[in-house]
Amino acid sequence: MDKNLKILIVDDFSTMRRIVKNLLTDLGYTNTAEADDGKTAWPMLQAGGFDFVVTDWNMPGMTGIDLLRAIRGDDKLKSLPVLMVTAEAQRDQIIDAAKAGVNGYIIKPFTALTLKEKLDKIFQRFEQAA
């Protein structure tokens, strides 16, 4: 997979954004940007250039699930891969995320290995589809 793809990290906690950013850097993905909720992320995505989104669910302003729905409902962005990294662990929520078209779901707290596995799986599927 192209390690230079541009990843948007969306989380309201700056510490979690840094942790995800560090883990992605360790995996070789150094081209990242950050947003603190869906509202901030949306214009950045609209401006274009992003290849991947890692988002939290529970955020003020605009939640991750709303951001995901907005992405899937937008002609330009609808095929953008979205990985949800969230503390929300209810069965119904996972199903909601799946229905909304999430590409991967990671429950916090998580390990570097889990993040790598999910990323690899998503990229693998995209390569197969391509």
Add this chain to the structure above:
Amino acid sequence: MSAVVVNIHARTVERDAPAIPDRAEYIGRLRELLSALEADDQALFEARLNQLMRLREEGLFVNLAKLTRELHQAVKDLNFDDRLQQLAGSELPDACLRLDYVVKLGEDAAHRTLDVCDDSRVLLDRLNGCVVSLDDIRERLPMVTQQPFRALTVANDIDQVEHTMREIGAGLRGHFSTIAQAQEYQDLSGQVIRRVITLVHNIEGALITLLRATNEGQRTPASPTASANGELAGPAVPGLSSGGQSQQDADALLAELGF
């Protein structure tokens, strides 16, 4: 408060209502009243009717006094004003400030740790540079046997690498102690959280007392549900059966859904 008063009153009346107080005395006095009536003795009839009415009034006063005492005691026992006012007026806002402080402590510690991780990455890059330098020195070693005067330069270069590595070592040691020290927030935040837990218990106790006083005590309070009002459940907490899924559960569920 008015609801409490009404309910205490209602409960007391309800409890005393089925039994007629002084039943035997009433029967005796009514018989005497009836005999006076049958004898057509007006003076005696009036006197006995008055006695009967006085008996009724006395009963009312006794009951009224009893109710007043019960009400007074209930209010005194609950200590509504002091306790609730203290909880709602100062301790709850105080708890919110304390929890804000805990959030800040944790966030600061996380950032300090992450800063040190960033700095350590820079040191690791320098360490990689040392490895490259050592490779370079190793390649130059055969030259030293041919041209011994080069030995001094090589020795200087080795000294330089050694110096750099010692610096990196000292730097990393310092970073480790900073990381370890950053964990001290846990002690402070733990203490603050424990205080807030005590406060929550106190509020719970006061609310249960209030419920009992308003005659709702028999009903067990419903346990709070995670997403009762459309709120997100948040992190799953061990020991609370909130139906939280593990990563494995989530993976299995998504696989079932065709992911």
